[in-house]
Amino acid sequence: MGQKKLAKKMMTLGLCAFVLTGCASLTGTTTKKPAPIALNVKKVVLDNGLTVLIAPNPKLPIAAYYTLFDVGGRYETKGTTGATHFLEHMMFKGAKKYGPGEFDLLIEKNGGATNAYTTNDATVYYQTIPSNFVEKMVDLEADRLQHLLLEPVSFESERQVIFEERKMRYENSPDGFLYLTMMKKVFEGTPYGQSVIGDVEDLTALTRDQMMEFFKTYYAPDNAILAISGDVDPDKILPVIKEKYGAIPKSEGLAQLKAKRDDPKNYESKAKWGAEYSFYATNPIPKFAVAFPGEKAGTRRAFVLDVLAFMLGNGGSSYLAQKYVRNQSPMLTDISLSSYNLRHAGVFYFNGELMEGQKIEDVKTKFLADMKKFCDEGLDARTLQKTKNQIMSQAYTAMKTNAGMASTIMMNEKIYGDYAYGTKEMEIYNSVKESEVKKECHDILVKSSPIFLSVWDKYPKNPTALVESK
Amino acid sequence: MKKKLLISLLCLVSVKSFAAASKIEDSIKKLNWNGIDVVYIEDARFPTYDMLLYFGDGALSDEPGRMGLTQHAFNLLDAGTPKLSQKDILDQFEFTGTEFSTDITHEYTTVAMSGLAKDINTSMAQACSLLREANFPADVVKQELDKERSELQSLVASPQALSDRVFREVSMSGSPYSYPVSGKLKDLDSYTPAALRSRIDYFLNKVKKRIYITGPKSILSVEKVLKDKCQFQGTPSDYVRTASYKLVKRSAPELVFVPVPDANQVQVKIGRFLNYDEIGDRRLDTLASEFLGGGFTSRLMREVRVKRGLTYSIGAYVSSQKQYGRSGIATFTKNQTINKLIEVINNSIEKIKKDGISDDELEKSRGAIVGSHPFKFESNRAFLAQLLYLDHVERPYSELFNFNEEVMKYTAKDVAKKIDDVFGMNVQTIFILGDKSIEKELRKLPGKLGKMKVLDYKKFI
Known part of the structure; x- marks a missing residue:
């Protein structure tokens, strides 16, 4: 997809969703106790393991729709660097119900915007949409989670797009190149030492079959968190979510595979x-x-x-x-x-x-x-x-x-198990x-x-x- | 009830396609503080405020030999006062988490502040002391300008930023707006402390000011600070910049190549200057640029990226201020496919001229900008900025609130014609920045795109 960022800092101060009621004066240095702003969030975990967070905010007829998959560059094996990010691009290239081009088209023609980013630890898809489009968004996301096409022609054209992205972010950017190199050296010999954008040789060699295997393994409801913030009624949208996502099976053996990959020795x-x-x-x-x-x-x-x-x-x-x-x-x-x-x-x-x-x-x-x-x-x-x-x-x-709220509760749920x-x-x-x-x-x-x-x-x-x- | 004013306002915005426009406009409070127009929107959701201070002049007031002076005067406000060092000034703002920034365009200038509502008076008093007392210590100014020189020398390593800068000047040549707001390397030596102080005094004492502010009602206490500490006063004779210039007319395209060392990606920009008589209908401009290069489903994105994988991103825009505008297409590609990219863009635009666009395509673009309209109100700062802009271009706020109805009036033919008028390749600057090695390939581009001119980027920094 387009302006996706390989976000460097998912887990930073920007995630703080709660605030203090006051701070010290210019001359003072005392600290007041934090007083949380009450969050109105409904949390549901479906039978298939999908965690759903809904934060109603009726102020405008708009919403933010965030989906996190607990897979990032760290789960790539040697020779397949960049697969997670490449897959992120391909998620916009059509599924069974909504074919090639339809995902973007439906969202944008209704005034929404969609994008995604991949980091070492996670892949996040996000949309800002009119609230009357949330139900359709559920259908769109559930469709590509179940029935991604990975259509061969777009697979090849998107590979070229990623090469251009790689040049833009790293090869033609001294700052990007320095960052990429630092990560390789600091995390040498670990999954974090592999570049998220991928090495050119690996990107060139990556096959559709490898990507499909990766997709089937990691893109599953029990490996995802869905967060919606905006003008939505949880009592109305949750049945829709259950209907569309509820039948999607868990990923068998994923927990064991992740435990192996996440072994501290690695x-x-x-x-x-x-x-x-x-x-x-x-x-x-x-x-x-x-x-x-x-x-x-x-x-x-x-x-x-x-x-x-x-x-x-x-x-x-x-x-x-x-x-x-x-x-x-x-x-x-x-x-x-x-x-x-x-x-x-x-x-x-x-x-x-x-x-x-x-x-x-x-x-x-x-x-x-x-x-x-x-x-x-x-x-x-x-x-x-x-x-x-x-x-x-x-x-x-x-x-x-809404985007800030959805992102915040989603990341807190992922990192701490508590939105x-x-x-x-x-x-x-x-x-x-x-x-x-x-x-x-x-x-x-x-x-x-x-x-x-x-x-x-x-x-x-x-x-x-x-x-x-x- | 008043505490929920903005919330009510925003809800109103959303309902029935902005039909309740009059109520929304009523919700925007217009005040007058010591002769200065103030636009206030109450928002009690958070104990924070956002504020924009508008001055009705900008970089057009800079004189030859000291171009860029206005931007530097505002940017260096924090250099020092007789009482405070630069460090003290920065520390005072940062201690309270207050954001203080300035933005200078050719036509107008804004000072922006945001922070916690309880700190507004303290922070405003600090800002006022800068505006009134900044003395631009020579040693601090020198150190900041040395830093800027160093950064400008490094610009060659940022192809996108460099191409933005050079393209802007080249494509707007012949107009009063081509020279960079920030000036160039050669101008930096002219920024003396006295000149910088004089520039701020001019803005404080001669130029029209307006204030845009949002937050809880308690922040209105800042009026006293503005009056007593800033000594802000408005009079009917306050100056607002207007420019008179000869229309810029192009009869042929120009092809410009700027070589840079060791680039394996080519920056491409295609655009032109828009005269004051070409910027009347901003809603149609928005619709046309959305169709051509907005989002991931635009005509250019489909042709260039989705179908051919030639780039990672491509976008088109039409932007305008009160008396001029710009249009542009911005993208990049690998060295080997530069000519193909130009060909595809050219063919895409010619096809629109030849075949027009379908009603379905129009519907998609209209839906995009109508559906996304409420997002313009989600951020208070963005909302204020839109009101400021409308005041600056002397258009009523109703343009914001009846936007959707007006957009629906345009036909597919209107949009196709606008694209041809604004983006027609026969009058564009086609700008390419990339490795020297691609020059030979560029010379194979069709002659109808213009005779190629090779420029040294160093002349533009």
Whole structure:
């Protein structure tokens, strides 16, 4: 499908669906208890395992319809990278009842929009539609879940489309290429080290039969969550959902297969921590990433690392921005810090771009030497409170649309098994203490070794000329 | 009841195809604060606010030698005041989670703020102190401009962003709107602290202002801040930019190639400048661009991506401000298929001219834009922005609320004619940015698409 994003950050602060009632004043640093906004969500699990969440919102005659399948790049085996994302494209290419072209056409001619994205951990399909189209949407989604065609002609043309997407996102984008390379190096030897978009050789070789097998295995009601937010009456739409989805069988043996694939041993990275990698890309001024081992989603440590990343790197007044970008002798034009928490592992990483005239070696040396200062100088009580205020503000923003609501309850249901987990999330963020953040900062930035990656048009073009040290 | 005003408003919007237009318009409160027109929509669903401050002038007020000054003056408002450093200013906004941003077009300027309702007065006072007291410290300005220079040098590594920039200037050449709002590298040295301050003073003291605001009723207390701290005052003589220019008439297409190093994908843009006498009917423009290049079922998407796999995305647009507009088709493809892509786009547009479009196709496009209309009201910021736009182009709000009925009036013939008028290939700039190696292939394109001109991207940054 079209503008699908290979979302980097499904499990981030943007998922917070609940908010605090107040925050500290400009001069104060006190923290008030979070007061959740009551969610009106009806949850039903069908006999075949499909989890359904309905969040009525009658304010406008519109709705958001989200479907998550618990399959991402992590379930691809060697030689089939990109299969999940390729399948996501093919899901728009016709099924038994609604043939080629009809899915998009019906949605768009009624004023809706449809798209999808694939990550390492999940595949998500979403629509924004007029509310009088929700019933039809149920039929459309249930049809392609049961009777996908994978029609051969469009299979081949879509393969070409994906090659173009790959060029757009990674081959012709130094930032995308740097990200892709970082993930490969950080998660080397694990399923997260495989690219979600797929390697060119694998994409070229992937067959329709392989994809159909993949589809039959993972696209099943017991591996999915459906969330609808908008002008819908649960009592009216749930019978329709039961009628259309209810007869779709579970995927036999899926639980065992997933347990095998999700074995923690599979996620033991063989990364060469402390290594440095340099790659040619078209940017005339170097860009770099510094990656540390992070934390998997859902743990308290993951929340603390979120706060740490915010405290050091969020906004123009942040410590990192002030130290490297907004000062009298800036070394960088841009710096950011992210904590990416996947289901089974995580990465904590900096991204930066040099100021013209700066040397990558000098920047690397200074940056790596500064890590301890980040923890000693960049973290204080006021910055912690600022971070909590920013998280709260973002949480409000996430709630304001049907799409934000549907996405939030769906992801919380997936990650925590509780669509209303946002309350607890905010409590956790609000309970994080300065000392806790400082400890994690030292543990991750001072005590562990990073991988340093950079891209630049002065590096050798030949990929085999990769400079690798240590 | 008033607490639910926006909710009621939005429900009204949805019912019976916006038939209750008069009630909706009644729900938009028009106030006057010290001579300044204020548009207020109450929304008590969340303890947050959104605010847009409009100025009736934009980058057209920049003078040769200092082009881009307006954008830099507004963007550098946070550089410092006599009392506060840049860090202090940024920290104050960020502490409360307040978003503060500026947007400059050729015709007008907006300052946007959003945050928690309880912080509106504090944040507005901060914004006012920037507008009134920003002194643009030379060292901070230098550091920000150095950063911008560095970023512009890197633009070559972002083919889409680079092609957007170069295409805009090339396709609008001959009009007063072609020069980038942000200026170019050569302009940056001219932005002195005094010039930047003078630019803000001009906007504060001479230019017409309007305020658009939504949130709980408590946020109306910001009136006092605007009056006392900002000293905002409106008078009938406040200036609104108007431009006079000779109509830009093209009698032939132009083919422009911009080579960049090591690109294995070609950026393609096809479009042109629209004169003030071509932008009268924005609803028909919307319908035509939806048919040609909106969504995944448009004519171009079907022909280029679905049938042939030539690209990942393709879209078409017609956009306009008060006195001018632009049209464009934007896509990309691999180096080997550039000529094929151009051929398919050309044939698609010619076919519309020759065969027209069917009533079924029209119905699909009409359904798309009518059905999606309520989404324009889901976000408060977007809603406010639409009201601001209508005021700017001097059109009544009823255009927003009777949109659906008006769209239904257009025939398939109207849409086909509009596509030919706006997107007809005989008067377009066909812009291609890609690897040097494709030049030879491009020279094989039919002569009717124009004689190829090769331009150096560096002249445009």
